[in-house]
Amino acid sequence: GTPQKARARDLLRKHYGLGLGPPPPLGGAKSSQDPMDFDSPVFDARAYYEQLITTSSLPTLLKTENDLLTEIRQLDSERQSLVYNHHHELIAASDTIAAMKSRAENLDADLDLLRAAFSEISRLSAEIAVEH
Structure with missing residues (x-):
C-alpha cells in the first residue's frame, strides 16, 4: 500500500503491541509466528x-472497526480486479486459440494444393528423366 497506509498500520500495530513494519515475505525464513500478526500463518483471530x-x-474499537472495514473493502476490490483481469486474459487466450485454429484450417486447403503441385512436378520430372 501507500506509505501513509503503512504508517497507519504501523501505528495500529504499535498501539496493540503487534509488531511494526511490513509483513514478512510469504514462506520466508523470518516468517512471523506471532498469533497477533494479521499476516502470520498462525494468526489467532479469537486471541x-x-x-x-x-x-x-x-x-x-470504533476506529479499528472502521480501519478493518476499509481494508476488507480494499482487499475485496483487489480480489475482484484480479478475477476480472484473469477472466479477461482467459477470454483473450481463447480468442487467440480460435483465430489460430481458423488459420490452420485455411492452411489445410493451401497445403493440399501445394502437395498436388509437388506431385505434378515430381511426375513431370520423372517423365523428363525417362525421355532423356
Whole structure:
C-alpha cells in the first residue's frame, strides 16, 4: 500500500503491541509466528479479538472497526480486479486459440494444393528423366 497506509498500520500495530513494519515475505525464513500478526500463518483471530476488546477504549474499537472495514473493502476490490483481469486474459487466450485454429484450417486447403503441385512436378520430372 501507500506509505501513509503503512504508517497507519504501523501505528495500529504499535498501539496493540503487534509488531511494526511490513509483513514478512510469504514462506520466508523470518516468517512471523506471532498469533497477533494479521499476516502470520498462525494468526489467532479469537486471541486478537479478546486482547482488542479488553485493552481498547470505545473510540479505539470504533476506529479499528472502521480501519478493518476499509481494508476488507480494499482487499475485496483487489480480489475482484484480479478475477476480472484473469477472466479477461482467459477470454483473450481463447480468442487467440480460435483465430489460430481458423488459420490452420485455411492452411489445410493451401497445403493440399501445394502437395498436388509437388506431385505434378515430381511426375513431370520423372517423365523428363525417362525421355532423356
